[in-house]
Amino acid sequence: YIIDMTPSLGIFKYNNNYGGTRTEFYIPRGVEIDFWLEHTNYNILNYVILDDCDDMLYVQKDNFIQTDTYNGLNNNDVKKAIEILNDEK
Numbered sequence: 001y002i003i004d005m006t007p008s009l010g011i012f013k014y015n016n017n018y019g020g021t022r023t024e025f026y027i028p029r030g031v032e033i034d035f036w037l038e039h040t041n042y043n044i045l046n047y048v049i050l051d052d053c054d055d056m057l058y059v060q061k062d063n064f065i066q067t068d069t070y071n072g073l074n075n076n077d078v079k080k081a082i083e084i085l086n087d088e089k
């Protein structure tokens with residue numbers, strides 16, 4: 001089950017097609033994850049980021065697994081995730 005979600009820190013506002021209001025302020029996914037890790041009440045000892053986008057922070061590189069956009073999670077991704085979670089830093 002889902003225990004929580006990372007926030008959407010970007011600002012997106014669209015009203016209508018061509019000629020309407022369009023405001024967009026993009027925040028990298030890694031920043032949103034870092035924000036959640038810093039503000040959560042959960043005792044996070046280790047974590048894995050599974051995402052098909054690669055806009056993570058450099059400090060998250062050892063916790064990040066980029067999944068395939070079309071095929072999703074594969075057996076190698078699962079093995080790597082288990083290795084990351086079992087790593088006692």
